[in-house]
Amino acid sequence: MRKFKFYLFVLTIIFFFYIFVIKPVQIQKVSLGLEDIKYSLRDLLGKSPSPNPDVVVVAVDEKSINAYGRWPWDRKITGDLIHQLKDAKLVGLDIVFSEYTNKKSDRYLADSIKYAGNVISGFFFRTKATQTPTDKIIDYLENCSLKRYKLLSLDIGLKEFPYVESNIPEILESSLSCAFFNIEPDVDGIYRHYPIAYLFEGMIFPSLAVQMYRYYLNKEPYLEISSSGIVKTKIRNTVVKGSYINLNFYKDIKTISAYDILQGNFNKNQIKDKLVFVGVTEMGVYDVRPTPIDPIIPGVYLHATALSNLIDNNFLRTNYFYDVLIFLLLLITAYIVSFLKYSNIRYSLYLIVLLSPFFISSYLFIYKNLWISFSYAFMSLFIFILGVEIYQYFAVEKRSREIKKAFSKYVSPKIVEKIAKNPDKLELKGEEKEITVLFSDIRNFTTITENLNPQQVAKLLNIYLEKMSEIVLKNEGLLDKYIGDAVMALYNAVIYQENHADLACRTALEMRKQLKDLNKQLKKEKLPEINIGIGINTGLAVVGNLGSSFRFEYTAVGDAINLASRLEGLNRFYKTNIIVSQFTKEKTKENFLFRLLDKVKVKGKKEAIFIYELMENTKENKAIKEKYEKAFNFYLKKEFKKAKVIFEDMWENYNDFPSYIMIQRIEILEKNIPENWDGSYEFKEK
Numbered sequence: 001m002r003k004f005k006f007y008l009f010v011l012t013i014i015f016f017f018y019i020f021v022i023k024p025v026q027i028q029k030v031s032l033g034l035e036d037i038k039y040s041l042r043d044l045l046g047k048s049p050s051p052n053p054d055v056v057v058v059a060v061d062e063k064s065i066n067a068y069g070r071w072p073w074d075r076k077i078t079g080d081l082i083h084q085l086k087d088a089k090l091v092g093l094d095i096v097f098s099e100y101t102n103k104k105s106d107r108y109l110a111d112s113i114k115y116a117g118n119v120i121s122g123f124f125f126r127t128k129a130t131q132t133p134t135d136k137i138i139d140y141l142e143n144c145s146l147k148r149y150k151l152l153s154l155d156i157g158l159k160e161f162p163y164v165e166s167n168i169p170e171i172l173e174s175s176l177s178c179a180f181f182n183i184e185p186d187v188d189g190i191y192r193h194y195p196i197a198y199l200f201e202g203m204i205f206p207s208l209a210v211q212m213y214r215y216y217l218n219k220e221p222y223l224e225i226s227s228s229g230i231v232k233t234k235i236r237n238t239v240v241k242g243s244y245i246n247l248n249f250y251k252d253i254k255t256i257s258a259y260d261i262l263q264g265n266f267n268k269n270q271i272k273d274k275l276v277f278v279g280v281t282e283m284g285v286y287d288v289r290p291t292p293i294d295p296i297i298p299g300v301y302l303h304a305t306a307l308s309n310l311i312d313n314n315f316l317r318t319n320y321f322y323d324v325l326i327f328l329l330l331l332i333t334a335y336i337v338s339f340l341k342y343s344n345i346r347y348s349l350y351l352i353v354l355l356s357p358f359f360i361s362s363y364l365f366i367y368k369n370l371w372i373s374f375s376y377a378f379m380s381l382f383i384f385i386l387g388v389e390i391y392q393y394f395a396v397e398k399r400s401r402e403i404k405k406a407f408s409k410y411v412s413p414k415i416v417e418k419i420a421k422n423p424d425k426l427e428l429k430g431e432e433k434e435i436t437v438l439f440s441d442i443r444n445f446t447t448i449t450e451n452l453n454p455q456q457v458a459k460l461l462n463i464y465l466e467k468m469s470e471i472v473l474k475n476e477g478l479l480d481k482y483i484g485d486a487v488m489a490l491y492n493a494v495i496y497q498e499n500h501a502d503l504a505c506r507t508a509l510e511m512r513k514q515l516k517d518l519n520k521q522l523k524k525e526k527l528p529e530i531n532i533g534i535g536i537n538t539g540l541a542v543v544g545n546l547g548s549s550f551r552f553e554y555t556a557v558g559d560a561i562n563l564a565s566r567l568e569g570l571n572r573f574y575k576t577n578i579i580v581s582q583f584t585k586e587k588t589k590e591n592f593l594f595r596l597l598d599k600v601k602v603k604g605k606k607e608a609i610f611i612y613e614l615m616e617n618t619k620e621n622k623a624i625k626e627k628y629e630k631a632f633n634f635y636l637k638k639e640f641k642k643a644k645v646i647f648e649d650m651w652e653n654y655n656d657f658p659s660y661i662m663i664q665r666i667e668i669l670e671k672n673i674p675e676n677w678d679g680s681y682e683f684k685e686k
Contacts, residue, residue, distance in 0.1 A: 001395060008387050009335050016327055016380040020373075029188045031375040036190070036292040037358075039249065042366045043293070051250040052308040056274045057300055058085065059281040064259040071285050075105040077262070079112035084261045086116040087272045092212045092307075093122045094181050094279035094300040097167045106170060114174035120211050121175040124182050125161035125198060133164050138201060140172035144179060144211070145203040149223035157229040158243070160199040179211035183289065183302055191289050193244035194306040196233050197223065209245075209306035212275060213238075216311070238313055245306050246316035246371055249293045253304045255281075275311075277304050316371040322364070327377040330356055334381055338388045343450045350385050354378060430544030435556060436491040436504040436536060436584060437564035438477070440468065440511060443531045443572070445485040451528070460527050461485065467518050468511055475507040480555050486568075490556055493543045501538050501587035505614055508534045508578045509592075512616070535568030536580040536614070537561075538587050566602040567611060570683070574598075575657040578614040585612050593617040595625040596632055597658060601682040608680035613658070624654055631662070636679040640666045 019027050042048055058081070060071060068077055075097065085091050100106055113119045123141075133141075141164070164180075172178060180198060185191050195207050206214060206221065210233075214221055217236050224231040229243035258278070260266050279300025289299045309315035334353045340346040357374035364370040442448070442464065449457045468487050472479045476497060477489040489507065492500035511534060519529040539560030567579045574597065585594050594612040601608045615621040631646035644666045650659035665681065 001392070004391055005335065005338055005388055008384060008391075009331065012331060012380050012384040013328075015383065016331075016376060019379065020323065020376045025187050027379070028186075031373065031379075032186055032188050032190065032192070034375040034378070035373060038362045038365050039292045041362050043251070045366065047366045048251045049248060049312075049314055051253045051304070052275075052311045053254065054089075054274050055253060055304050055308045055311070056088075056270065056276045057253055057255045057281075057304050058258050058261055058276055058278045059255050059298070059300070060258045060279065060285075061281045062283070063257050064262075065282045065285070067259050068262070071280055071282065075101055075109035079105075079109040081258055081262055081278070082109070082112040082116050082119060084264070085271060085276055085278070086118065087268065088118055088276040089273045090176075090212050090215055090275050091116065091119045092179070092208050092275070092277045092303060093119060094208065094277055094303055096123050096165055096181075097121075097171050098123075098165050100168055106168065110170040110174040113171060117176060119175050120208065120215065121167050121171055121178045122181045122208055123164060123166040123178060124180055125200060126163035126165055127161060129163035129165070133166055134169075136169055137164075137166050137172065140169060141166060141178065141200075141205070142203055144177045145205050146197060146221055146223065148220045149204060149225055152224055152226040152231060155227040156199060156225055157227045158197065158199040158204065158225060159195075159229075164200060177211055177215060179206050179208040181208045181299070181303060183207075183299060185290075189290065191291050191302060192247060194247050194302060195244055196230055196240060197243075207303075207306070208277075209303045209310065210235075212277075212303075212307050213310045216275060216307075235310070238310055240310075240315070242318070245309060246318065247291075247302065247305050248309050248314055248316045248369060249291055249305060250308065251293070253301055253308070275307060277307075279303075314369050316365070316369055318371050322370070322372050323377070326357060326360055326372065327380065330377060330381055331384060334385055334388075338385075338392075341451070341453065354381055354385070357381070430542040430557075432540055432542050432558075433492065434500075434539065435493050435541050435543060435560065436500045436538045436587070437541070437556070437561050438472075438489040438491070438504045438507060438534065438536050439486060439564045439568040440489075440508075440532050440534045441486040441568055443533060445530075448528050448530065456527060459525065460522065460530075463521060463525070463527075464518065464530065467514055471507055471510045471514060475503045475510070477503065477507060488561075490543070493556060499589060501536075501584050502590045502592075504536050504538075504584065505580065505588055505590070505592050508536060508580075508614060509616065512577055532577075533568050533571030534578045535564045535566070535570070536578070536584050537564035537567055538581065538584040539563065562604065563602065563609075566604075566683075570600070570602070570611065573683075574613070574661060576613050580612050580614050582610040582612065591617075593621055593625060595621075596629045598632075599636070599678075599680040601680050603683050608678065620654075624650065624656060628656065628659065631659070635662060635666065638673070638677075640670055 019031075023031075065071060078095075082091065097106075097109065113121070166172065167175070167178070182198065183191060183194060186193070194209060196210055197204050197206050199205075204223065204225075210221065213235060219236045221233055221235045223233050231241070233240040256266055256270060261271075277300050279298055281298040281300065288296050289302060291297055291302070306315075330353050334350065337346055337349045337353065340349070357372075357377040361372035361374040364372050448460075452460065464485075465482060465487070469479050472487070472489045476495075477491050478493045480488045480490050480493075482488075489504070491497055491503045497503060511532065515530075515532060522529055537560055539558070541556040541558035541560045543556045563581060567581060570579050571577060576597070579597065580594070593615045595615055597611050597613045599608050599610050615625065627646055627650055631643045631650070634640070634643035634646070644663060647659040647662045647666070650656040651663060669677075
């Protein structure tokens with residue numbers, strides 16, 4: 001067992017590093033979706049960050065479109081909008097003017113941009129295009145590229161694009177600078193990262209937010225680039241590691257309608273010295289950009305988010321050392337926990353271990369802006385715990401079976417005497433005769449033994465089987481076998497017993513009575529208390545020495561035995577203690593208290609039978625029997641309302657679970673009663 005756990009421990013580490021480093025697409029999709037839960041938790045706790053107040057979005061929204069017509073507008077209107085924004089510190093355009101419209105409007109827009117002197121125009125890269133940019137455009141674009149960088153290898157790992165969709169030369173010439181506004185989603189289509197720079201024509205171009213930050217600080221960024229991409233970007237005191245900014249999303253960013261700007265319906269202080277992004281937000285015009293906090297968001301807000309993150313230095317940082325450290329510490333903890341004997345404690349600690357990655361990473365995310373991926377650790381830990389527990393379950397079962405094997409058979413002295421008088425009984429033959437079969441079983445035995453060591457399991461079984469066996473033998477039964485923790489007893493098997501049904505019923509009642517004293521003894525031995533269920537049936541079976549010349553045993557086979565076993569199992573369903581078949585009740589001569597319980601078809605049987613609960617003969621039980629059977633007769637006559645009233649009274653006043661079952665069944669039948677309904681209930685399972 002220890003060796004298996006150690007091997008699984010090592011394999012779990014290998015699995016973690018595989019999914020953490022390689023990141024298979026399907027696993028990554030699941031992982032990304034799980035990680036987004038942290039945004040909901042942060043919002044629930046009221047810890048969502050506030051955007052920088054100097055970052056503003058001017059939105060070409062529904063109100064603007066309704067007032068000035070469909071987009072794109074005449075460039076004179078856009079020129080007026082730019083003119084109104086002249087007092088802003090910077091204006092970033094999430095818009096590209098790639099084609100000529102009319103000379104006058106184009107010139108007006110270019111002059112407005114030049115007059116404002118604060119506009120960073122936008123363009124986007126293409127992987128495919130029908131035409132290439134002119135040398136003149138490339139010359140203008142070159143002025144927008146980054147100049148300070150260090151190549152750490154000959155192979156530049158930056159993503160490179162072959163084509164560009166640029167503004168017309170007049171716009172480029174008039175702009176303070178330019179930048180691309182391409183943004184790429186993760187593998188699940190959600191936008192979480194913002195690019196720093198891309199490669200085009202051998203030049204390194206910044207994204208719109210980075211360019212805005214560059215001019216905001218009036219400081220040239222410094223990049224270190226290797227074969228895997230950007231290693232580090234530094235702009236004054238801000239350092240971003242990797243090729244992308246991990247966006248730290250806000251619930252809302254200050255937005256002003258382009259209509260209000262054009263109409264002059266705004267406070268000048270809302271724009272003065274602000275960092276303004278102009279973009280289209282009207283539904284149907286802009287591209288939907290789903291994010292972890294909003295399934296539909298205009299792309300302009302991603303640029304605004306990135307710039308605000310840079311200014312406030314609150315973008316999400318990663319530290320893979322913490323990812324690995326947290327996983328290894330929790331895996332070691334799970335490994336130690338796996339050796340705990342008591343399952344309740346073990347499972348509780350397992351749950352804490354499994355939830356820890358989420359809560360640790362959520363804390364670091366909410367309070368430290370540190371992004372730790374909990375999902376990879378969770379998946380790996382779950383696989384380890386599941387593997388250990390499955391293996392341990394079968395190991396416990398195997399050990400339990402080996403212990404029970406020592407209690408394979410008890411033989412009644414009367415049977416021994418009978419065989420001694422007639423040795424021919426040892427021959428391999430059987431005879432068909434009517435017998436009564438009793439099955440008893442300890443409830444939830446596997447769960448009970450899981451918390452016990454083998455010695456304790458053996459002790460519990462010894463005590464239990466000793467007491468139950470005495471009762472069977474006292475009532476002249478053949479203790480046929482122990483099936484694990486179950487007892488199988490036969491009556492009228494070897495010697496003739498006219499009152500075999502009475503003997504079996506008497507045995508069952510004494511077993512239940514003995515259980516109280518038995519549990520007291522178990523408690524003294526510091527062993528768990530137990531409960532048992534009993535099933536009794538009378539019918540024909542083949543009885544005798546069955547087996548081979550190498551091994552045989554005296555036993556019985558046939559449908560009568562199977563039905564007794566099924567009845568024992570039905571106690572779990574009705575929450576009763578002793579269930580007997582109609583065949584056993586009909587054979588009894590003593591004055592037992594039987595309650596007509598139900599009419600059923602057990603699994604494997606086509607014919608319905610009546611089953612009865614054998615009850616202790618008390619005043620209360622007599623009242624329960626009388627009321628229940630009255631209601632049950634109404635039920636069989638399809639008088640469901642009358643039956644239900646009594647059953648509900650039984651459930652309320654006696655907490656009688658069979659009545660509760662009948663209430664549920666009646667509620668179903670009242671809605672749809674099957675054709676040819678005969679009052680029976682069919683069990684699909686054992």
